[in-house]
Amino acid sequence: MRVKAIVTIAALLSAGFAAADDEGVAWESLNEGQQRVLSSFADGWESMPVDRQMRLSVGADRWLKMSATQRQHAQRRFQKWRELPDADRQRIRENYRQFQNLSPTERKRIRDNYHRFRDLRQDRRQQLRDRYRDMTPEQRKRMRDRMTDRRPRSGVRD
Numbered sequence: 731m732r733v734k735a736i737v738t739i740a741a742l743l744s745a746g747f748a749a750a751d752d753e754g755v756a757w758e759s760l761n762e763g764q765q766r767v768l769s770s771f772a773d774g775w776e777s778m779p780v781d782r783q784m785r786l787s788v789g790a791d792r793w794l795k796m797s798a799t800q801r802q803h804a805q806r807r808f809q810k811w812r813e814l815p816d817a818d819r820q821r822i823r824e825n826y827r828q829f830q831n832l833s834p835t836e837r838k839r840i841r842d843n844y845h846r847f848r849d850l851r852q853d854r855r856q857q858l859r860d861r862y863r864d865m866t867p868e869q870r871k872r873m874r875d876r877m878t879d880r881r882p883r884s885g886v887r888d
Contacts, residue, residue, distance in 0.1 A: 754780040755787050764790040843877070 757775045760768065767790040768775075775783065796804065811819065829837060847855060862870065 754778075755783040760787055760790070763794045767793055 754776075757765070757772065764787055765772070768786055771778065771786060778786075793801070793804075814822075829840070832840070847858070850858075862873075865873065
């Protein structure tokens with residue numbers, strides 16, 4: 731059950747899969763490893779929507795290529811995901827959809843900002859979180875607008 735759930739989430743979150751044809755993915759076309767990982771889906775495979783078959787087959791491939799450590803990490807992330815309230819999961823899904831609709835330049839800018847934030851000392855990150863939390867919605871909007879216009883600073887780290 732745990733592997734099935736992890737593979738499902740990994741497949742849903744994976745963005746790099748090829749489109750399946752109208753006929754779907756035949757169970758017999760899956761390799762032995764994919765069939766083993768997806769065995770709990772075997773009975774309903776043929777009636778499953780084509781896009782889900784494709785996501786699951788790609789997810790099974792990713793699972794099989796992971797090391798034991800990577801699988802444990804994925805299991806922990808999935809457990810945390812399952813423990814989130816439905817509203818939080820829905821918000822995360824919506825944010826992901828919005829992110830995917832951004833231009834490549836905007837996605838890169840967001841990733842770069844995330845990496846810069848992640849590289850800050852923990853106390854500095856907490857200061858920034860506290861400051862953001864204390865802002866009014868108008869102040870937050872002005873800050874986001876400024877950040878959109880700002881070019882990344884090179885070599886400056888706190």
